[in-house]
Amino acid sequence: MPSWGRAGMEKGHPAGGGPSGGGGVRGGLLGRVGGCSTQPFTTLLSPRRQILQEGVDSSLRQLLIEAFVSAGRVDNITMVMGLHPQYLSSFWKTQYLLLRMDGPLPYHKRHYIAIMAAARHQCSYLVGLHMEEFLRVGGNPAWLQGLHYAPQKLRNLNEINKLLAHRPWLITKEHIEALLKTGENSWSLAELVQALVLLTHYHSLASFVFGCGINPEEDQDGGHGCWPPSPHSDSSPASDDSMGGSGGKDAMQEVEVLMERMKLLQESQLEEEGVTQEEMATRFELEKTESLLVTPSDIADHSLQSNVLCFVEDPEFSYKDFTRRGEQAPPTFHAQDYTWEDHGYSLINRLYPDVGQLLDEKFQVVYNLTYNTIAMHCGVDTSMLRRAIWNYVHCVFGIRYDDYDYGEVNQLLERSLKVYIKTVACYPEKTTKRMYTQFWRHFKHSEKVHINLLLLEARMQAALLYALRAVTRYMT
Structure with missing residues (x-):
């Protein structure tokens, strides 16, 4: 069972409730807030007027006000996350601590690290945001000409930035040791831990930006206005694409098939005595091997923009499947050997107080967030589905939970969803609108968010587990 947080989660019984902690139907697996909807991969992802209209949760309104007071703007990431205020609150607190509160690194270097991380995934949206913030907090404009203009100490992060973004299983204690060795460009352990959290935070945030098709704000280069859909709808991607006739029926049938599979899996868990450890291991290896075949057929062509390319060394280095035919695969990371709950959390909290608690809260909130509904169905326990999604992401990064039956992944996640998950998690810059619309066609946008x-x-x-395990090995 994965460590969703230090408190964990009782198997099959998610901590219930919506943004305010109560139950209720919000329009899907997660639902929506205040009737606002989000249309990915178009100019519709900044529905400021819509999200602030009647029916908006007071908690969301307060969060948006706080965001504006703090940063002088409400960016599109905040607006999209605002579909789920409980998560947005947790995310906002974590990011505020990382960027604006006391810590080992000066503020301008934090933003520069964010730029370096976002550039690995060609995320010009985040690069642009943090170039502005870098200058706002007094950063040297010359550094923005490219990585070669930055101090050597920051440039030394390039290797671990590259590995964390694309192949975190390759990180060793030697990478940590190289950064901490004595000299004028050496990092302290506290500084390095903050840098590792920032790098993983912005690699993952780039996945969110590409996965939801978030565009720049109007006042950013490349930004534009928006023509939001009706503020009282949270339509499915299928309806937005005018899917009618047999397409619409097929999309609805997909929902029913998923519901039936969840029901059968829950019943079989109650009836059977349990799967042997050997069978569990076999099913994980099978899923890991099958993930090789899950590759997108319509890869987006992203040519690196000059304002991004200048922050990237070795741009050809990218995600490589954990298991390759005819190659010696790295050893599987058994999650029980180095858990967030028992190891990662305490290490971060010791070296970077408070951030461990906030990360822990964020992990728990996102997993336990549910309205107990799926598409048009109410009263559904969605914990099995959320667990399958989480564990599939970890699977493509080589992490195995010994007590999880990976047969559930194949039962619950159809191929188009696997393609989308792997693309967004491993090479988000290759995400396309078609990938987004092809999975869960009858689900609402808020559910896809x-x-x-x-x-x-x-x-x-x-990524944090791999990095922190290397730090622990260096310390011991």
């Missing part, structure tokens, strides 16, 4: 929140946090926890 929650998929992206799960991907963001599962990916961040996976």
Whole structure:
């Protein structure tokens, strides 16, 4: 069972409730807030007027006000996350601590690290945001000409930035040791831990940006206005694409098939005595191997923009499947050997007080967030589905939970959803609108936003576990 947080989660019984902690139907697996909807991969992802109209939760209104007072703007990421205020609150507190509260690193270097991280995934949206913030807090404009203009100490992060973004399982204690060795450009352990959290935070946030198709604000380069859909609708991608006739029926049938599979799995869990450890291991290896076949057929062509390319060294380095045919695969990371709950949390809290608690809260909130509904169905226990999504993300990064039956992943996640998950988690810059519309065609946009929140946090926890394990090995 994965460590959703230090408190964990009782199997099959998610901590209930919506943004205010209560139950209720919000229009899907996660639902929506205040009737606002979000249309990915278009100019519709900044529905400021719509999200602030009648029916908006007071908690969301307060969060948006706080965001504006703090940063002088409400960016599109905040607006999209605002579909789920409980998560937005947790995310906002964490990011505020990382960027604006006391910590080992000066503020301008934190924003520069954010730029370096976002550039690895060609995320010009985040690069642009943090170039502005870097200058606002007094950063040297010359550094923005490219990585070669930055101090050597920051440039030394390039290798671990590259590995964390694309192949975190390759990180060793030697990478940590190289950064901490004595000299004028050495990092302290506290500084390095803050940098590692920032890097993983912005790699994962880039996944969210591409996964939801978030565009720049109007006042950013490349930004534009928006023509939001009706503020009282949270339509499915299928209806937005004018899917009618047999397409609409097929999309509805997909929901019924998923519901039936969940029901059968829950019943079989109650009836059977349990799967042997050997069978569990076999099913994980099978899922890991099958993930090789899950590749997108319509890869987005993203040519690196000059304002992004200048922050990237070795741009050809990218995600490589954990298991490759004919190659010696790295050893599987058994989650029980180095858990967030028992190891990662305490290490971060010791070296970077408070952030461990906030990360822990964020992991728990995103997993336990549910309205107990799926598409048009109410009263549904969605914990099995959320667990399958989380564990599939960790699987493609080589992490195995010994007590989880990976047969559930194949039962619950159809191929188009697997393609989307793997693309957004591993090479988000290749995400296309078609990938987004092809999975869960009868689900609401707000439900798909929650998929992206799960991907963001599962990916961040996976990379952090690899990095913190290397730090622990260095310290011992």
